[in-house]
Amino acid sequence: MANALFGTDRQSVGAVSDHGKGRHTTTRRELMLLPGGGVLIDTPGMREFHLWDAEVSEGFPDIEALGVDCRFRDCHHHQEPDCAVQAAARAGTLDPARLAAFHKLQDEQDQAARTRREKGSR
Numbered sequence: 001m002a003n004a005l006f007g008t009d010r011q012s013v014g015a016v017s018d019h020g021k022g023r024h025t026t027t028r029r030e031l032m033l034l035p036g037g038g039v040l041i042d043t044p045g046m047r048e049f050h051l052w053d054a055e056v057s058e059g060f061p062d063i064e065a066l067g068v069d070c071r072f073r074d075c076h077h078h079q080e081p082d083c084a085v086q087a088a089a090r091a092g093t094l095d096p097a098r099l100a101a102f103h104k105l106q107d108e109q110d111q112a113a114r115t116r117r118e119k120g121s122r
């Protein structure tokens, strides 16, 4: 299911745990499946923003490659001006469904990170 979401095999993931087991401290990466189909990747000692940035990009190397031409370095490829990813989707060089999957994952990780912050965890 995670592989389907990312569109690639993810062999770097060390462990997959279910939702209830994610609270302990670990020294390895963890990938948690969230209700509703999201994934949360937890790497101890790293900031959440950095995490999602690295992990979302890792799963979408094509979008990442296109994104270097965006006007903004932190472009989310939604409604930003001069977005190379949106341009590619419009031009048909990028599958719009793939961009939609990217946005879905991005939103879910964003939301998961926000929930964790609200709970005051770590």
Ligand SMILES: [Zn+2]
Pocket: 067, 070, 071, 075, 076, 077, 078, 080, 082, 083, 084, 085, 086
């Ligand atoms: Zn963009």
